[in-house]
Amino acid sequence: MKKKDFVEGLIEKTEFPNKGTFAFEDREITVKGVIQGQRIAGQVTKLRKDKAVARLVEVLEPSEMEDGIPRCPHFGTCGGCFYQTVSYENQLRIKEGQVRELLKDYIPDEKWEGIKGSPKWWEYRNKMEFSFGDEVKEGPLALGMHKKNTFHDIVNITDCKIVDNDYNLIVSCALNYFSRLGCDFYHKMSHEGYLRHLVIRRSEANGDLLINIVTTSQADVDMKPLAEEMLSLPLHGSIRGILHTMNNSLADVVQADRIETIYGEDFFYEEILGLKFKISPFSFFQTNTLGAEVLYETAREYVGETKDKVIFDLYSGTGTIAQMLAPVAKKVVGVEIVEEAVEAARENAGFNGLDNCEFIAGDVLKVIDELEDKPDFIVLDPPRDGIHPKAIQKIIDFGVEKMVYISCKPTSLARDLEIFREAGYEVERGGCVDMFPSTVHVETVVLLSHKKPDSHINVKVEFGEGEDKVPLKAISERAEAYKPKERVTYKMIQEYIEAKYGFKVHTAYIAEVKRKLGLPMYDAPNAVEELKQPRKHPTPEKVEAIKDALKHFEVI
Numbered sequence: 130m131k132k133k134d135f136v137e138g139l140i141e142k143t144e145f146p147n148k149g150t151f152a153f154e155d156r157e158i159t160v161k162g163v164i165q166g167q168r169i170a171g172q173v174t175k176l177r178k179d180k181a182v183a184r185l186v187e188v189l190e191p192s193e194m195e196d197g198i199p200r201c202p203h204f205g206t207c208g209g210c211f212y213q214t215v216s217y218e219n220q221l222r223i224k225e226g227q228v229r230e231l232l233k234d235y236i237p238d239e240k241w242e243g244i245k246g247s248p249k250w251w252e253y254r255n256k257m258e259f260s261f262g263d264e265v266k267e268g269p270l271a272l273g274m275h276k277k278n279t280f281h282d283i284v285n286i287t288d289c290k291i292v293d294n295d296y297n298l299i300v301s302c303a304l305n306y307f308s309r310l311g312c313d314f315y316h317k318m319s320h321e322g323y324l325r326h327l328v329i330r331r332s333e334a335n336g337d338l339l340i341n342i343v344t345t346s347q348a349d350v351d352m353k354p355l356a357e358e359m360l361s362l363p364l365h366g367s368i369r370g371i372l373h374t375m376n377n378s379l380a381d382v383v384q385a386d387r388i389e390t391i392y393g394e395d396f397f398y399e400e401i402l403g404l405k406f407k408i409s410p411f412s413f414f415q416t417n418t419l420g421a422e423v424l425y426e427t428a429r430e431y432v433g434e435t436k437d438k439v440i441f442d443l444y445s446g447t448g449t450i451a452q453m454l455a456p457v458a459k460k461v462v463g464v465e466i467v468e469e470a471v472e473a474a475r476e477n478a479g480f481n482g483l484d485n486c487e488f489i490a491g492d493v494l495k496v497i498d499e500l501e502d503k504p505d506f507i508v509l510d511p512p513r514d515g516i517h518p519k520a521i522q523k524i525i526d527f528g529v530e531k532m533v534y535i536s537c538k539p540t541s542l543a544r545d546l547e548i549f550r551e552a553g554y555e556v557e558r559g560g561c562v563d564m565f566p567s568t569v570h571v572e573t574v575v576l577l578s579h580k581k582p583d584s585h586i587n588v589k590v591e592f593g594e595g596e597d598k599v600p601l602k603a604i605s606e607r608a609e610a611y612k613p614k615e616r617v618t619y620k621m622i623q624e625y626i627e628a629k630y631g632f633k634v635h636t637a638y639i640a641e642v643k644r645k646l647g648l649p650m651y652d653a654p655n656a657v658e659e660l661k662q663p664r665k666h667p668t669p670e671k672v673e674a675i676k677d678a679l680k681h682f683e684v685i
């Protein structure tokens with residue numbers, strides 16, 4: 130086999146999010162963007178001894194899991210949905226299987242509680258970010274989603290099925306307006322051009338819409354006529370506000386240098402589990418409102434009894450979880466990095482009549498050191514990349530008995546669970562909630578609990594000389610033998626090695642040698658370092674020196 134060769138095979142299994150493998154000649158071939166059971170053709174891009182990586186060229190035969198016709202005319206070209214040909218039941222089966230496989234070392238079968246589906250499979254999104262660009266290089270202006278497997282090309286969206294049709298009408302209206310005016314889109318490479326994104330948010334509770342047109346300030350276009358055209362569209366819902374955000378940053382993210390309200394207000398209201406939330410243009414809110422109710426109910430069940438407890442809601446967004454728990458807790462403290470979301474959370478707590486919530490703006494990693502309260506319980510709901518390893522260590526240092534971790538990326542969760550496990554936490558309950566039908570994404574919720582002894586036994590003894598009595602001398606001898614040894618730190622090992630061998634060893638190397646020897650890792654803050662440098666390994670000379678130090682300190 131050579132690079133660029135064409136290979137063919139039946140996808141035997143896939144791992145999250147959609148990476149499949151099949152056997153070809155004597156190699157295991159990995160290919161992205163496939164479904165278990167598909168027969169595919171690929172082209173080899175990387176070659177190793179008994180493995181290869183291929184790029185998907187064509188799906189030759191569908192999988193047995195694919196029993197539907199895609200609803201959306203953009204399916205296949207648009208980079209948004211992936212599973213439209215798969216029945217919803219099978220989508221859940223695939224996602225659950227992938228998460229189970231990924232977390233099998235952390236969640237035993239008896240602790241796994243399955244996957245819960247989204248109440249709505251279509252038109253479920255309450256927010257969509259469309260991008261301006263072109264469908265082909267130098268082509269006419271386009272507005273829609275990124276094409277599958279590309280960063281630059283856009284597919285015009287006219288009939289997206291995972292949003293309400295109001296979104297499609299607004300997108301077409303904006304595209305027509307800017308095309309008529311001959312406006313150019315912002316080119317990421319040259320940083321020239323005007324139009325960047327169109328972000329639409331919609332309340333599931335009442336259909337209200339908030340429209341945000343994001344541009345650079347490289348042109349001066351009158352947005353009022355566009356607002357009037359949008360307001361005359363035959364929409365199901367009513368437009369609550371139309372905003373124009375100026376963003377001149379080089380990064381391809383929706384953020385604001387300046388926001389102008391063209392029409393109405395710069396917020397709208399959403400309802401979840403009977404609570405009301407004010408949502409502003411830049412604050413995080415779960416994108417599937419009804420799915421979020423299922424997620425939050427699952428989390429609430431995992432949290433359990435909250436009476437008289439101080440709860441930390443870390444990565445709190447607009448404070449949804451905090452406010453759901455506050456009515457039956459002593460106090461809830463939310464920490465969130467987006468200030469606007471924190472302001473909204475405070476305001477929301479006011480609407481909902483809650484006076485035992487405190488919301489703090491800042492990075493969890495830093496704010497955590499300044500918190501005055503001590504938590505009895507912690508809820509974690511970090512962004513996709515998971516929790517900063519140093520923040521995990523600080524969270525562990527609170528020493529709470531239980532935590533709930535909600536994750537929107539199971540690979541990040543698996544990485545973080547390793548650190549929690551090393552600190553003595555194990556998963557007591559775990560399951561998935563699907564908030565993103567037709568896409569590869571899925572939420573996972575786990576309840577972490579600090580390990581306790583399995584059981585206690587009571588033994589009655591009498592001390593002294595004579596039958597059935599335990600002599601005091603024997604006790605003192607035994608106590609000497611069982612006296613806990615001095616805790617051997619990484620620093621002690623490093624100093625020993627430097628003094629004896631004259632070189633330094635990284636804590637990550639010590640951790641690696643300890644792990645290979647099967648030693649307990651509860652005391653390993655260096656897991657952090659290890660994550661940062663996953664590819665480096667100690668030389669045999671350093672391994673021997675570390676083992677020697679471990680023997681010296683009677684660790685082995």
Ligand SMILES: C[S@@+](CC[C@H](N)C(=O)[O-])C[C@H]1O[C@@H](n2cnc3c(N)ncnc32)[C@H](O)[C@@H]1O
Pocket residue numbers: 413414415444445446447448449450464465466467470491492493494510511512513537
């Ligand atoms: C997955 S969302 C969860 C929000 C909220 N729990 C909810 O359900 O709506 C993650 C949140 O973490 C916030 N965030 C990201 N990095 C952060 C950090 N370092 N410190 C605090 N908040 C952060 C994001 O702004 C976002 O609101």
